[in-house]
Amino acid sequence: MAKYSLLIVALLFLALRTNxxxxxxxxxxxxxxxxxxxxxxxxxxxxxxxxxxxxxxGKSYPQYECSPAVTDYTPATLTWNDFSEGGDGGDxxxxxxxxxxxxxxxxxxxxxxxxxxxxxxxxxxxxxxNGKSVLATVVDxxxxxxxxxxxxxxxPPCENNIVDASQAVWDALGLDTNLGEVDVHWSDVA
Numbered sequence: 553m554a555k556y557s558l559l560i561v562a563l564l565f566l567a568l569r570t571n572x573x574x575x576x577x578x579x580x581x582x583x584x585x586x587x588x589x590x591x592x593x594x595x596x597x598x599x600x601x602x603x604x605x606x607x608x609x610g611k612s613y614p615q616y617e618c619s620p621a622v623t624d625y626t627p628a629t630l631t632w633n634d635f636s637e638g639g640d641g642g643d644x645x646x647x648x649x650x651x652x653x654x655x656x657x658x659x660x661x662x663x664x665x666x667x668x669x670x671x672x673x674x675x676x677x678x679x680x681x682n683g684k685s686v687l688a689t690v691v692d693x694x695x696x697x698x699x700x701x702x703x704x705x706x707x708p709p710c711e712n713n714i715v716d717a718s719q720a721v722w723d724a725l726g727l728d729t730n731l732g733e734v735d736v737h738w739s740d741v742a
Contacts, residue, residue: 583620584616584618584619584620584664584712585618586614586615586616587615587616587617587618587697588614588615588697589612589613589614589615590612590613590614590615590698590699590700590708590709591610591611591612591613592607592608592609592610592611592613592699592700592706592708593609594609594706595607595608595609595700595706596702596706597702597705597706598705598706598707604640604705604707605707605708606706606707607699607700607706607707607708613699613700613708613709614709614711615696615697615698615709616662616663616664616696616697616709616711616712617663617664617696617697618663618664618712619661619662619663619664619665619696619712619713620664620712620713622665622739622740623739624739625679625737625739626665626737626738626739627713627735627736627737628713628714628715628735628736628737628738629711629713629714629715629733629734629735629736630678630680630715630717630721630722630725630727630733630734630735630736631694631710631714631715631716631717631732631733632716632717632718632719632722632729632732633659633660633694633716633717633718634654634718634719635651635652635653635654635656635658635660635691635692635718636651636652636653636654637651639651640705640707641660641692641705641716642702642703642704642705642707643703643704645658645660645691645692646669646672646691646692646693647669647672647673647690647691647692648673648691652691652718654718654719654720655718655719655720656689656718656720657686657687657688657689657718657720657721657724658688658689658690658691658692658717658718658720658721659676659678659688659689659690659691659692659715659716659717659718659721660690660691660692660693660694660714660715660716661676661690661692661693661694661714661715661716662693662694662696662710662711662712662713662714662715663693663694663695663696663697663710663712664696664712666690666692666693666694671690671740672690672691673689673690673691674689674690674740674741675687675688675689675690675740675741676688676690676715676738676739676740676741677738677739677740677741678715678717678721678725678736678737678738679736679737679738680725680726680727680734680736681734681735681736682725682726682727684724684725684726685725686721686724686725687741688717688718688721692716694710694714694715694716695709695710696709696710696711696712696714697709715736715738
C-alpha cells in the first residue's frame with residue numbers, strides 16, 4: 553500500500569510541474585519556506601536612485617535557498633535591475649563576470665531558480681499580464697540568501713520568486729519601471 557501511495561504522490565508532483573492549470577489548488581505542495589533570517593549591521597553603500605530597497609539596520613530579512621517549482625507557466629514577480637557598472641545591481645553578473653547595458657535583454661533569477669549556475673546564459677520566456685512576451689538571457693543570480701553588503705549594493709536578499717530584469721526587458725513587455733514590481737509568468741526555453 554505504501555508503495556502505491558508513494559507512486560501516486562510522485563505522479564501528482566510530476567503533473568503539477570508540467571501543467572500550471574492543475575497546480576493552483578495544490579500550491580501548498582510546492583511551498584518554499586525561509587531557510588533563515590539576515591540582520592544587517594550597516595547600509596553604507598545603498599543607491600536608491602533606481603528605487604532600490606536599502607537594508608535597514610536591525611530589521612530581519614528572510615533568506616531562501618529554494619524557489620517555487622518551475623512549470624511551463626511559472627508565476628513570478630518582475631523587478632527592475634541596472635546591470636551596468638555602477639548600477640544598482642552591485643557586482644558584475646555571476647555567469648559572465650561582466651556588466652550589461654540597459655538595452656540588453658538580460659535577467660537575474662532568485663537563488664532556487666538560478667540553481668547553482670544551471671540556467672546561466674540560457675533563455676527564458678517572460679509573459680506579462682498584458683499578453684506581451686519576451687525572450688531574455690539569464691546572466692545573474694538574484695541572491696535570495698545573502699545581501700545587505702557591498703557585493704549586493706546594500707540591498708536585502710531577493711524574495712524567492714524574482715525575475716530581476718533589465719530596462720530592455722521591461723520595455724519589450726510594455727511595462728513602466730515606476731511600477732516597481734509586476735506579476736509575470738516565465739518558463740525555460742528549450
